[in-house]
Amino acid sequence: MAVLAAAASIPAPGSTGDGSLPVAATLEDFFMPGTQPDPGGVVVQPIQSATNCILCHADFDQAEPPLPPAGEPFRNWAGSMMGQAARDPIFWAALTVANQDVDFGGDLCLRCHSPAGWLGGRSVPTDGLGLVHSSADFEGVTCHFCHRLVNPDFVPGESPIEDGLINDDLDVLGLLPAQPGTARYVIDPLDRRRGPYDLGKNFFFHQWLQSPFHQQAALCGTCHDVSNPLYTRQPDGTYVMNDANAEHPTGDKFDMFPIERTYSEWLNSSFANGGVQMNGRFGGNHPTGIMESCQDCHMPDQQSPGCRVPGFEVGHPDMAAHFLNGGNTWVLNAINTLYTDSDPIDDPPNSFNDPVFQDEFTGLTPDIIADALDRTTQMLRDASDMELTQVGGSLRVRVINMCAHKLPTGYPEGRRMWINVKFLDAGEQVIEERGAYDFVTAELTEDDTTVYEAKLGIDAAVAAKTGLPAGESLHFILNNVILFDNRIPPLGFTNAAFEAVQAEPVGASYADGQNWHDTDFVIPPGTDVAVVTLYFQLTSKQYIEFLRDENTTDSRGRIAYDQWVLHGMSAPVDMDMGTIELQPGIPGDLDGDGVVGILDFLALLAAWGPCPDPCPPSCPGDLDGDCVVGIVDFLTLLTNWTP
Numbered sequence: 314m315a316v317l318a319a320a321a322s323i324p325a326p327g328s329t330g331d332g333s334l335p336v337a338a339t340l341e342d343f344f345m346p347g348t349q350p351d352p353g354g355v356v357v358q359p360i361q362s363a364t365n366c367i368l369c370h371a372d373f374d375q376a377e378p379p380l381p382p383a384g385e386p387f388r389n390w391a392g393s394m395m396g397q398a399a400r401d402p403i404f405w406a407a408l409t410v411a412n413q414d415v416d417f418g419g420d421l422c423l424r425c426h427s428p429a430g431w432l433g434g435r436s437v438p439t440d441g442l443g444l445v446h447s448s449a450d451f452e453g454v455t456c457h458f459c460h461r462l463v464n465p466d467f468v469p470g471e472s473p474i475e476d477g478l479i480n481d482d483l484d485v486l487g488l489l490p491a492q493p494g495t496a497r498y499v500i501d502p503l504d505r506r507r508g509p510y511d512l513g514k515n516f517f518f519h520q521w522l523q524s525p526f527h528q529q530a531a532l533c534g535t536c537h538d539v540s541n542p543l544y545t546r547q548p549d550g551t552y553v554m555n556d557a558n559a560e561h562p563t564g565d566k567f568d569m570f571p572i573e574r575t576y577s578e579w580l581n582s583s584f585a586n587g588g589v590q591m592n593g594r595f596g597g598n599h600p601t602g603i604m605e606s607c608q609d610c611h612m613p614d615q616q617s618p619g620c621r622v623p624g625f626e627v628g629h630p631d632m633a634a635h636f637l638n639g640g641n642t643w644v645l646n647a648i649n650t651l652y653t654d655s656d657p658i659d660d661p662p663n664s665f666n667d668p669v670f671q672d673e674f675t676g677l678t679p680d681i682i683a684d685a686l687d688r689t690t691q692m693l694r695d696a697s698d699m700e701l702t703q704v705g706g707s708l709r710v711r712v713i714n715m716c717a718h719k720l721p722t723g724y725p726e727g728r729r730m731w732i733n734v735k736f737l738d739a740g741e742q743v744i745e746e747r748g749a750y751d752f753v754t755a756e757l758t759e760d761d762t763t764v765y766e767a768k769l770g771i772d773a774a775v776a777a778k779t780g781l782p783a784g785e786s787l788h789f790i791l792n793n794v795i796l797f798d799n800r801i802p803p804l805g806f807t808n809a810a811f812e813a814v815q816a817e818p819v820g821a822s823y824a825d826g827q828n829w830h831d832t833d834f835v836i837p838p839g840t841d842v843a844v845v846t847l848y849f850q851l852t853s854k855q856y857i858e859f860l861r862d863e864n865t866t867d868s869r870g871r872i873a874y875d876q877w878v879l880h881g882m883s884a885p886v887d888m889d890m891g892t893i894e895l896q897p898g899i900p901g902d903l904d905g906d907g908v909v910g911i912l913d914f915l916a917l918l919a920a921w922g923p924c925p926d927p928c929p930p931s932c933p934g935d936l937d938g939d940c941v942v943g944i945v946d947f948l949t950l951l952t953n954w955t956p
């Protein structure tokens with residue numbers, strides 16, 4: 314990091330940029346294998362809108378007799394962020410910044426957030442204005458897209474033979490993706506809907522194929538490893554921007570800059586290696602409770618049919634609920650505000666002066682949103698456990714990751730989790746607080762607690778090329794260094810395996826196998842009880858202000874910001890809460906054995922000198938809290954010496 318700061322003013326060797334934005338690039342720079350756009354839908358039949366599925370796969374309450382709502386694909390999916398990935402105002406604001414930063418940058422974003430638009434050749438212009446309203450384009454990751462996905466890694470005897478032929482055709486053209494990630498998807502050119510079940514020879518509602526791929530994490534891995542093909546990894550581990558107008562030299566995602574690694578994190582956890590028994594925490598009525606795939610946790614099993622057509626009432630014991638919830642606590646509300654499906658005669662069109670935010674059918678209703686946000690809160694609460702103990706004069710807060718990937722995982726910008734501690738006296742008055750969050754201003758006091766997050770940035774070469782300052786940055790598509798990542802690894806974590814997938818901790822250390830994190834807080838004198846809360850926040854103030862201020866070419870940053878304010882400034886969610894009664898510790902009892910003795914003296918000597926910078930919430934030996942272990946601390950220890 315020191316290198317970065319110092320290098321900011323030094324022009325990078327070999328830099329060809331003129332220090333201004335956007336960086337010159339073409340669509341070629343974002344070219345990746347897999348099915349390619351087919352504007353006319355000549356070879357690849359167009360992706361259909363979910364409205365073509367609702368006749369049979371929606372409104373389970375209207376079936377005779379009514380069916381379990383969890384079994385209904387449509388409304389659960391509509392209440393997921395994937396069903397709204399192309400209506401998300403935060404996405405649109407970030408898309409504009411990406412286009413301001415790099416020519417054609419938005420093409421990379423749209424292939425994942427609007428696969429129907431991308432496949433239909435409508436991702437250019439890359440500001441998204443080519444997408445068609447009230448079609449699958451704005452449905453984000455839509456039914457017909459997911460259910461036409463083909464496993465690029467053909468498994469003989471398992472995958473449908475049709476898939477082998479589709480892959481062969483791509484292979485001949487050099488277009489078969491070698492690994493999952495960055496939306497390098499293979500789509501069946503024909504409308505054959507794949508799913509987990511054998512629907513039998515007599516099934517006539519639509520063409521179908523039984524696809525084991527749909528029960529595997531690799532399907533989700535198609536998009537849940539996100540890499541930036543603008544960059545190539547160097548032998549020294551840095552990332553250098555490729556020459557413009559050429560596809561990535563190796564095409565290997567591990568040679569690109571890693572933006573999200575959720576799938577790889579999972580792949581290198583115990584969940585991918587035999588699974589983990591989660592004792593009913595996740596998985597619905599899963600027969601063993603052993604969570605092995607993303608679907609097991611994010612699409613829990615229900616006894617239900619998947620459609621409301623008479624004759625199918627018996628259903629399946631393992632019908633996957635299309636919940637797909639994660640940590641998104643508020644954006645559905647914003648989407649509902651921005652895309653009101655209003656009656657054009659009674660209601661004027663909405664006043665948001667960007668054609669992207671137009672009235673159209675979203676599938677969202679207040680009930681669907683409320684149910685989805687309840688499930689999201691529950692996901693966040695199930696995501697971790699917290700343990701509180703007293704160690705000497707300190708309160709130890711242990712956060713244990715119960716997810717199959719980092720906690721938190723995925724999109725790094727604006728998402729964070731932190732520990733809030735309130736030390737109370739016997740009269741239940743707050744004496745001191747750590748990690749205080751102001752719910753009125755949305756400001757977090759960060760320097761006296763642990764904040765779990767990833768921070769990305771740009772190095773000196775990119776700074777010179779773009780005219781942006783080197784160091785921490787929220788320019789998603791330009792970032793090429795990971796400055797910090799202390800997010801908690803999943804069970805089965807090893808440093809070597811995570812390093813191999815560019816997901817190792819940075820600026821934090823976790824031992825192999827460690828899926829928890831400890832923070833020690835010095836207990837202030839007079840404390841009786843501590844109340845501890847672990848919070849998650851989706852969209853920080855810093856990030857939303859960045860989107861508002863950095864957006865100079867359209868009003869999407871402003872629109873996103875206004876929605877953030879309107880819907881409660883991304884209120885933090887409490888993931889865990891606990892209370893612990895604390896014994897007044899003896900100052901100087903560093904090892905917590907109840908006496909102040911020679912071991913404590915030696916520990917104090919070992920810690921002699923300044924505490925690490927920045928000063929941690931607890932610096933052992935620093936009894937007076939001045940961030941230096943020195944003579945005053947030594948005298949305090951002597952005063953309390955146990956005879």
Ligand code: HEC
Binds near residue numbers: 454
């Ligand atoms: C993110 C990809 C994705 C999207 C989007 C999606 N599904 Fe699915 N769907 C799946 C997966 C994966 C399974 C199988 C999961 C399992 O069995 O573990 C599945 C299972 C199904 C099944 C089989 C269950 C049964 O009992 O018949 C149906 C039907 C279905 N989906 C319909 C839909 C409809 C309709 C939509 C849109 C409203 C939709 N899906 C959206 C991924 C998706």
Ligand code: HEC
Binds near residue numbers: 495640790
């Ligand atoms: C390969 C797929 C993929 C590509 C390419 C991609 N994204 Fe995403 N994006 C995701 C996934 C997956 C998430 C959700 C991760 C999570 O919830 O942590 C996400 C989340 C986001 C979010 C957070 C939305 C919110 O409501 O908080 C924004 C903003 C975003 N992406 C913008 C972009 C932009 C801009 C680009 C292009 C520069 C882009 N994405 C490219 C897959 C992709």
Ligand code: HEC
Binds near residue numbers: 518523
């Ligand atoms: C006319 C009724 C009807 C329509 C419309 C319809 N489906 Fe289905 N679909 C069914 C029935 C019935 C089943 C069997 C459900 C079950 O097994 O419980 C089914 C099953 C499926 C399955 C499971 C396949 C498998 O092998 O596991 C998928 C996937 C699916 N449909 C996708 C879709 C999608 C996507 C759409 C819209 C583009 C759609 N369907 C529209 C009637 C329909």
Ligand code: HEC
Binds near residue numbers: 397496537637641642
């Ligand atoms: C075509 C790419 C694509 C595929 C395939 C895909 N996702 Fe996603 N997923 C996304 C994008 C894009 C987002 C972010 C949408 C947003 O926030 O705007 C997302 C978001 C999510 C979220 C976060 C939701 C939240 O509330 O924060 C979860 C959980 C998720 N996906 C799970 C899955 C699972 C499980 C699968 C496999 C069954 C899957 N995804 C397959 C693209 C994809």
Ligand code: HEC
Binds near residue numbers: 579580640695728
């Ligand atoms: C053992 C259960 C479990 C499994 C397996 C699992 N997840 Fe999650 N996931 C969770 C929980 C709980 C959360 C909520 C915590 C959070 O948002 O950080 C979550 C959150 C997410 C998010 C949202 C992150 C954010 O903060 O925006 C995404 C995206 C996601 N998971 C994708 C996946 C994918 C892809 C897989 C498979 C490769 C997967 N998950 C496997 C439990 C699981």
